[in-house]
Amino acid sequence: MRQAKIIKLLPQFLAFTIANDNMSDIKIVSDKKEIIVNMYDNPTSQSLILFLPLRVKFEDYAKTEKIANLLKKLSIKEAPTGAFPKKGDFAYYAPWGNLAIFYKDFSYSNGLIILGHIEEGLEDLDKIGGYVEIQKNER
Numbered sequence: 001m002r003q004a005k006i007i008k009l010l011p012q013f014l015a016f017t018i019a020n021d022n023m024s025d026i027k028i029v030s031d032k033k034e035i036i037v038n039m040y041d042n043p044t045s046q047s048l049i050l051f052l053p054l055r056v057k058f059e060d061y062a063k064t065e066k067i068a069n070l071l072k073k074l075s076i077k078e079a080p081t082g083a084f085p086k087k088g089d090f091a092y093y094a095p096w097g098n099l100a101i102f103y104k105d106f107s108y109s110n111g112l113i114i115l116g117h118i119e120e121g122l123e124d125l126d127k128i129g130g131y132v133e134i135q136k137n138e139r
Helices: 002-017 044-052 122-127
Strands: 026-029 034-039 054-061 065-068 089-093 100-101 112-120 130-136
Touching: 034 044, 034 122, 044 112, 054 100, 100 112, 112 122
Parallel strands: none
Antiparallel strands: 026 034, 026 130, 034 112, 054 065, 054 130, 065 100, 089 100, 089 112
């Protein structure tokens, strides 16, 4: 029964996360490294980009992800009810209003919205911590 529900939601999820060439990539910059994130074209990703540049503090959470609190909530318009995060996913956890970067795969999480995926710098994720700048990546 659970598998049938997931399959039913799959088209909605795929439509929500397909990348678009018009969407900006972002970069997460610390004093040590830079990570490039390919952002997906969805309302939640778009609302984050409106806030950029942004300074946030990332910290480790559950030995699975890095999280950073936001001062304002992002749009969850048209968002799926949750997601299966994979290593390299950049996400928004709507119930807490925080950003998350997954460095390990994780199970389905209600309220998790995938914003994009790391394109460059995944190997440097462990060096990201403390305050970082999130900004548009101008190529």
